[in-house]
Amino acid sequence: MKNQEEKGHAHPLTYVINEIVQPLIDMGFEIALGPEIESEHYNFDVLNVPRDHPSRDMQDTFWVKGLKETVLRTQTSAVQGRYMETHRPPFKILVPGKVFRNEAVDMTHDLQFSQIEGLVVGEDITLAHLKGTLNFYLRKLYGEDVKTQFRPGFFPFVEPGIEIDMICFRCEGKGCPTCKQSGWIEVLGAGMVHPNVLEAAGIDSNKYRGFALGIGVERMAMLKYKVGDIRLFSNGDLRVVNQF
Amino acid sequence: MNISYKWIQEEYFDKPLPDPKELVERITKGAFEVEQVEKRDDDYLIDIDVLPNRAHDCLSHRGIAKEIGVLIGTPAKEKEYKKVEGDISLDKKITVEVEDAELCPRYIGCYVQNIKIGPSPDWLKKRMESIGQRSINNIVDVTNYILFGLGQPLHVFDADKLEGGKIVVRKAKKGESILTLDEKKVELDETMLVISDVNSPLAIAGVKGGKKAEADENTVNIVIEAANFNPVSVRKTAQKVQIKTDASKRYENGITSEMAGWGMDAAIELILEVAGTKETVVGPKKDVYAEKEKQSIIKISIDKINQTLGADIPKNKILEILDLFGFEYKIDDNDLLTITAPFERLDMSIPEDVVEDVGRVFGYDNIEEKSLGDMDFSPKVNKEFYYKNKLQKILVSYGYSELQTYMFRDKGEVELANPLAKDKPFVRANIYDGFFSSLTLNAHNLDLLVLDTINIFEIGTVFTKEKEYTVLGIGYFDPKKKKSKSKEKEKLEEVLGKLSEELGKKVTGDFIDRAEGGAVVQVDFSRLIEELPQPESYGDVLKTQTKTEKFKTISLYPSISRDIAVFVNSEDDQEKLEEIMRTNAGDLLVTEPRLFDEYRKESEDGKVKISYAYKMVFQSYEKTLTDVEINKIMEKIYSEISKNKDWEVR
Numbered sequence: 001m002k003n004q005e006e007k008g009h010a011h012p013l014t015y016v017i018n019e020i021v022q023p024l025i026d027m028g029f030e031i032a033l034g035p036e037i038e039s040e041h042y043n044f045d046v047l048n049v050p051r052d053h054p055s056r057d058m059q060d061t062f063w064v065k066g067l068k069e070t071v072l073r074t075q076t077s078a079v080q081g082r083y084m085e086t087h088r089p090p091f092k093i094l095v096p097g098k099v100f101r102n103e104a105v106d107m108t109h110d111l112q113f114s115q116i117e118g119l120v121v122g123e124d125i126t127l128a129h130l131k132g133t134l135n136f137y138l139r140k141l142y143g144e145d146v147k148t149q150f151r152p153g154f155f156p157f158v159e160p161g162i163e164i165d166m167i168c169f170r171c172e173g174k175g176c177p178t179c180k181q182s183g184w185i186e187v188l189g190a191g192m193v194h195p196n197v198l199e200a201a202g203i204d205s206n207k208y209r210g211f212a213l214g215i216g217v218e219r220m221a222m223l224k225y226k227v228g229d230i231r232l233f234s235n236g237d238l239r240v241v242n243q244f
Numbered sequence: 245m246n247i248s249y250k251w252i253q254e255e256y257f258d259k260p261l262p263d264p265k266e267l268v269e270r271i272t273k274g275a276f277e278v279e280q281v282e283k284r285d286d287d288y289l290i291d292i293d294v295l296p297n298r299a300h301d302c303l304s305h306r307g308i309a310k311e312i313g314v315l316i317g318t319p320a321k322e323k324e325y326k327k328v329e330g331d332i333s334l335d336k337k338i339t340v341e342v343e344d345a346e347l348c349p350r351y352i353g354c355y356v357q358n359i360k361i362g363p364s365p366d367w368l369k370k371r372m373e374s375i376g377q378r379s380i381n382n383i384v385d386v387t388n389y390i391l392f393g394l395g396q397p398l399h400v401f402d403a404d405k406l407e408g409g410k411i412v413v414r415k416a417k418k419g420e421s422i423l424t425l426d427e428k429k430v431e432l433d434e435t436m437l438v439i440s441d442v443n444s445p446l447a448i449a450g451v452k453g454g455k456k457a458e459a460d461e462n463t464v465n466i467v468i469e470a471a472n473f474n475p476v477s478v479r480k481t482a483q484k485v486q487i488k489t490d491a492s493k494r495y496e497n498g499i500t501s502e503m504a505g506w507g508m509d510a511a512i513e514l515i516l517e518v519a520g521t522k523e524t525v526v527g528p529k530k531d532v533y534a535e536k537e538k539q540s541i542i543k544i545s546i547d548k549i550n551q552t553l554g555a556d557i558p559k560n561k562i563l564e565i566l567d568l569f570g571f572e573y574k575i576d577d578n579d580l581l582t583i584t585a586p587f588e589r590l591d592m593s594i595p596e597d598v599v600e601d602v603g604r605v606f607g608y609d610n611i612e613e614k615s616l617g618d619m620d621f622s623p624k625v626n627k628e629f630y631y632k633n634k635l636q637k638i639l640v641s642y643g644y645s646e647l648q649t650y651m652f653r654d655k656g657e658v659e660l661a662n663p664l665a666k667d668k669p670f671v672r673a674n675i676y677d678g679f680f681s682s683l684t685l686n687a688h689n690l691d692l693l694v695l696d697t698i699n700i701f702e703i704g705t706v707f708t709k710e711k712e713y714t715v716l717g718i719g720y721f722d723p724k725k726k727k728s729k730s731k732e733k734e735k736l737e738e739v740l741g742k743l744s745e746e747l748g749k750k751v752t753g754d755f756i757d758r759a760e761g762g763a764v765v766q767v768d769f770s771r772l773i774e775e776l777p778q779p780e781s782y783g784d785v786l787k788t789q790t791k792t793e794k795f796k797t798i799s800l801y802p803s804i805s806r807d808i809a810v811f812v813n814s815e816d817d818q819e820k821l822e823e824i825m826r827t828n829a830g831d832l833l834v835t836e837p838r839l840f841d842e843y844r845k846e847s848e849d850g851k852v853k854i855s856y857a858y859k860m861v862f863q864s865y866e867k868t869l870t871d872v873e874i875n876k877i878m879e880k881i882y883s884e885i886s887k888n889k890d891w892e893v894r
Binding site: 105133152159244 | 298636637652681794795
């Protein structure tokens with residue numbers, strides 16, 4: 001029939017992931033991947049998250065039954081340690097993938113979601129480079145006039161740690177329930193790689209510095225396409241996918 | 245952490261603070277996220293989300309005031325509490341014994357005679373109310389005031405209920421239990437630290453007080469406890485007994501042992517002020533502090549601060565920031581700083597911690613961005629990522645739509661120890677179980693989707709006992725046809741054939757179908773790509789683009805479909821017919837009228853007529869539509885159609 005469609009549709013997250021990684025691959029980044037069932041060693045220990053420390057509470061973790069110290073990875077940062085064990089700096093990598101959190105599900109939180117981890121290690125990497133890289137791709141994704149703010153954050157594997165907000169898509173900065181009246185929505189976390197993380201991988205932290213950044217892909221997609229509920233991405237509904 | 249604006253203003257700053265809105269903005273930009281601001285009478289309650297690394301010192305008004313002082317450029321003033329020596333005549337009233345200095349690095353007990361428990365003075369009541377705490381009595385309020393003010397948890401025992409005049413900080417004995425202040429019986433074990441007298445536990449150390457030595461309205465002699473406990477031990481105990489308190493929260497994050505001393509001085513001074521009588525006598529402080537805490541010393545050069553930030557902050561500006569923090573420091577001829585961190589800043593241990601403090605106060609927004617320069621690094625193409633995207637592109641072009649579905653299932657081989665939903669404790673061992681649910685779900689919405697068949701795929705991870713690997717699942721369902729006639733397997737084989745052709749390698753998989761219709765093929769993607777060549781570049785596989793700018797919310801209400809078939813005079817009338825349907829259907833029409841049948845008919849007089857059959861789908865965002873409503877719309881369309889000469893609704 002003449003108005004029956006013949007082409008299928010890629011998932012909106014595929015568009016967003018590719019839109020983020022393509023320009024960075026053009027900038028010389030390498031894609032690295034890792035397993036979704038991960039040891040606590042890579043998911044926490046080498047990322048400077050001490051055992052029995054409250055910071056492990058920050059990420060409600062799913063543990064695998066019957067396997068010692070094995071979790072569904074809570075962050076794509078888990079690939080950092082794996083990569084650094086087998087590669088020497090300088091390098092710049094991107095790690096797209098699924099992560100899992102055992103937390104109450106609502107419009108902005110889901111049990112599984114996607115992240116893209118970025119990691120750059122070299123001899124004179126600075127926080128200014130982190131800013132430059134982040135702004136570069138945020139502009140690619142949202143246009144030249146994208147508005148962001150950088151503020152202090154805490155992630156055990158970086159120091160200093162930074163959180164990056166974008167103007168709220170719903171109220172455009174005026175304040176609304178979606179952004180808890182602040183006018184801003186947190187879109188990603190980043191920071192300068194903690195020396196302990198480099199040292200754990202056998203990299204001399206006096207010689208090398210790095211930055212890491214973690215992008216919440218669903219957040220990005222929600223902002224870009226104004227999707228009100230994160231769960232729409234994983235419920236297998238073509239009424240969502242076929243809009244893209 | 246709930247902070248009272250007025251508390252901060254009155255106790256820490258002489259000059260007026262910026263107004264709450266401005267202050268919140270400065271805190272957000274320079275220190276912590278603010279969850280909420282609530283106006284309360286002549287005060288503001290500010291809920292601050294203290295970052296985990298600052299939970300050592302900022303879960304208190306003092307800590308937050310110091311941060312604010314740095315951010316507004318006026319250091320917070322500190323109240324000095326008197327150091328009371330204590331009356332030696334009361335020396336024998338209590339002794340303190342700490343059995344495990346690792347679990348309790350410091351314990352100060354102080355006996356105070358003849359106090360009067362009663363209501364708190366107004367100022368103290370107001371402080372409590374300002375942060376949403378109920379005023380209980382002068383003694384409890386003082387301990388809470390110091391907890392939320394300085395960040396030091398305190399406890400007060402009734403000295404006369406304490407057996408043997410002795411406080412023993414020890415591990416609980418097997419089989420021991422305690423009745424807590426809220427009258428719950430808690431079983432203890434040998435891993436837990438307790439505060440005990442010569443016979444039985446008085447409190448679970450750092451977590452919760454017990455009923456045994458509770459101070460009540462008849463209490464006249466007390467023992468004040470100001471202590472520090474091992475964070476891991478408190479955390480484990482609190483988790484085991486499932487009691488979380490404001491005290492345990494602070495201990496488990498780790499606080500400086502020095503604060504116990506400050507807290508005790510504050511407690512003595514305030515208890516004398518609000519509960520003292522003419523007969524009140526303070527005994528000597530029994531301070532068991534095996535090893536005095538050391539301040540951490542950090543060496544970092546001005547250059548290293550700037551090199552890490554990629555900024556060019558002048559030396560005097562950096563020193564000014566360090567002064568605002570109240571850091572003690574020395575600087576040598578090579579601009580190497582030696583900084584002594586304040587006791588309470590347990591987060592400070594490495595040079596990068598100083599970089600952070602300088603950076604955030606200078607303002608990350610004030611650091612100019614730089615692009616990454618050239619690097620001696622040759623990135624490789626990731627084979628898995630490449631082929632995932634290549635297959636996705638092929639399948640989309642072949643009419644299949646991509647899903648990314650939940651891993652959590654009711655069946656599987658790998659089970660979670662702590663699933664969120666009890667009915668889905670497994671991670672998937674295959675992709676098809678989930679795919680059949682998706683086929684059914686989407687088959688319900690065929691009209692809304694403007695589709696005849698459901699064609700889906702997903703490339704995702706599955707987990708078996710042996711391994712984790714990636715599979716490609718392709719699903720096909722023709723809900724309008726009987727299963728025997730829908731040729732599901734042929735359709736899926738066709739897709740595999742297409743993939744084989746594009747990849748130059750035979751792609752095979754396992755077919756699974758179900759009685760109600762619908763079939764899925766699962767391909768071992770991990771194994772497939774092992775046999776495919778390593779790509780040299782990503783080419784255009786990542787170049788995916790959608791024109792969609794804004795997502796259209798999905799209505800929660802059911803849709804109603806109507807078919808309409810009309811005879812018109814020629815092909816030229818089709819556009820007009822569609823226009824009539826579109827304009828008269830109004831906002832409730834969710835998809836374009838969809839042509840599903842067309843044929844020509846020649847009547848006996850030689851006149852040609854064409855029949856067009858359309859499907860129209862209606863749906864509301866606000867309610868379930870009724871047939872009556874839709875009939876009205878259809879009547880309107882029929883009537884518009886009948887206005888055209890020789891047109892005929894079939």
